Amino acid sequence: MTVAAIILAAGRGTRAGGTIPKQWQMLGDRPVVAHALAALTRAEIGLRVLVCHADDLAQAQALGSEALIVVGGAERDASVKAGLLALQGRGVTRVLIHDGARPFPGPVIPALLAALERHQAAAPGLAVSDALWRVDQGRIAGLQDRAGLARAQTPQGFAYEAILAAHLAHSGGALDDVAVAMAAGLDVAMVPGHEDNLKLTWPEDFARAERILRGKMDIRLGNGFDVHAFTTGDHVVLCGVKIPHSKALLGHSDADVAMHALTDAIYGALAEGDIGRHFPPSDPQWKGADSAIFLAHAAELAAQRGFRLGNADVTIICERPKIGPHAAAMQARLAEIMRADVARISVKATTSEQLGFTGREEGIAAIATVTWIKE
Numbered sequence: 384m385t386v387a388a389i390i391l392a393a394g395r396g397t398r399a400g401g402t403i404p405k406q407w408q409m410l411g412d413r414p415v416v417a418h419a420l421a422a423l424t425r426a427e428i429g430l431r432v433l434v435c436h437a438d439d440l441a442q443a444q445a446l447g448s449e450a451l452i453v454v455g456g457a458e459r460d461a462s463v464k465a466g467l468l469a470l471q472g473r474g475v476t477r478v479l480i481h482d483g484a485r486p487f488p489g490p491v492i493p494a495l496l497a498a499l500e501r502h503q504a505a506a507p508g509l510a511v512s513d514a515l516w517r518v519d520q521g522r523i524a525g526l527q528d529r530a531g532l533a534r535a536q537t538p539q540g541f542a543y544e545a546i547l548a549a550h551l552a553h554s555g556g557a558l559d560d561v562a563v564a565m566a567a568g569l570d571v572a573m574v575p576g577h578e579d580n581l582k583l584t585w586p587e588d589f590a591r592a593e594r595i596l597r598g599k600m601d602i603r604l605g606n607g608f609d610v611h612a613f614t615t616g617d618h619v620v621l622c623g624v625k626i627p628h629s630k631a632l633l634g635h636s637d638a639d640v641a642m643h644a645l646t647d648a649i650y651g652a653l654a655e656g657d658i659g660r661h662f663p664p665s666d667p668q669w670k671g672a673d674s675a676i677f678l679a680h681a682a683e684l685a686a687q688r689g690f691r692l693g694n695a696d697v698t699i700i701c702e703r704p705k706i707g708p709h710a711a712a713m714q715a716r717l718a719e720i721m722r723a724d725v726a727r728i729s730v731k732a733t734t735s736e737q738l739g740f741t742g743r744e745e746g747i748a749a750i751a752t753v754t755w756i757k758e
């Protein structure tokens with residue numbers, strides 16, 4: 384099975400309100416549609432098509448996703464057609480069609496993919512648990528039997544050629560792709576939907592999505608502290624930046640005290656001990672080592688466990704050298720080693736008002752705090 388996904392983001396979101404369409408509004412630290420894309424990426428759907436409005440091309444490109452970007456149509460089914468046509472000739476056998484306004488499809492994808500191994504079409508649905516009324520001008524006009532009813536969600540999955548043919552033959556106006564598939568005579572299996580897989584439709588849906596997002600997140604916080612004494616020399620290395628100085632720092636490695644504090648903060652956040660556990664000072668191979676090796680290892684460990692950097696904050700405590708002129712270069716170097724966004728990394732400094740060992744310029748201390756986020 385070669386599976387692709389179409390993520391629909393060409394609507395205007397009129398019911399949701401706001402100054403920009405709902406799928407481009409922020410949910411946590413990124414636009415709604417970026418959550419949907421990330422969930423499909425995590426499900427290892429390698430080929431993704433993002434269908435957006437011509438006015439939103441710049442936002443779509445700014446996501447930095449590997450998805451193909453195509454322009455949609457005035458109605459949902461026209462947007463689906465644009466996505467399906469973009470997949471022609473790519474060897475796709477199954478396609479998942481998903482509302483970009485549903486940020487959390489993750490829980491329904493495994494059962495959907497399993498059903499598509501056996502069926503031409505499958506889609507997630509939820510049982511109706513409330514009583515249903517027919518309403519006329521604000522008055523309850525009658526009761527609706529809920530037996531046999533389900534609430535439709537996306538992604539809805541189909542054999543690619545079958546749903547392409549069904550859409551090309553359809554006269555338009557379908558609420559969803561199951562309707563199009565059924566009009567073409569396809570048999571559609573239902574798999575369990577999930578309450579978290581909500582569609583942002585009304586303004587109040589955003590608060591619920593924020594609550595779901597907070598509940599899903601695994602947020603880790605770590606701190607690190609390190610000290611290195613001064614010895615004779617003509618420079619120090621701090622956060623990977625060589626700074627001319629009247630002394631050097633003493634250490635088994637390059638004595639980058641600030642990078643060590645940050646590395647320990649990362650290991651701490653992951654409950655992975657400290658640098659000494661991963662790179663024992665008794666091991667001669669780490670003598671004079673570039674501390675970037677330690678930081679890269681810790682950051683890679685976090686990435687392997689599915690975390691992305693929330694932020695890192697490093698404070699260097701010394702009278703001299705002055706850190707301010709080098710802070711931007713330090714942030715850039717840390718970002719490079721951690722493969723992270725430099726805007727999430729802070730390096731700052733303080734003196735200890737000439738008190739204590741840092742005040743007497745006997746050495747430099749550093750503290751660091753780091754957060755990692757997994758959704």
Ligand SMILES: Nc1ccn([C@@H]2O[C@H](COP(=O)(O)OP(=O)(O)OP(=O)(O)O)[C@@H](O)[C@H]2O)c(=O)n1
Pocket residue numbers: 391392393394395396397398399406434455456457458459460462463481482483484485582583584
């Ligand atoms: N011409 C359209 C209309 C809708 N959609 C997408 O289809 C999904 C479900 O549609 P809906 O919730 O109805 O979104 P909107 O049409 O944007 O909302 P509204 O009806 O409130 O304007 C959304 O991700 C939406 O962006 C689309 O790609 N192209």
Ligand SMILES: C[C@](O)(CO)[C@H](O)COP(=O)(O)O
Pocket residue numbers: 459482534535536537558559560582584
């Ligand atoms: C596709 C859908 O999300 C399935 O529940 C739904 O049909 C979209 O309806 P809308 O009225 O376009 O929001």
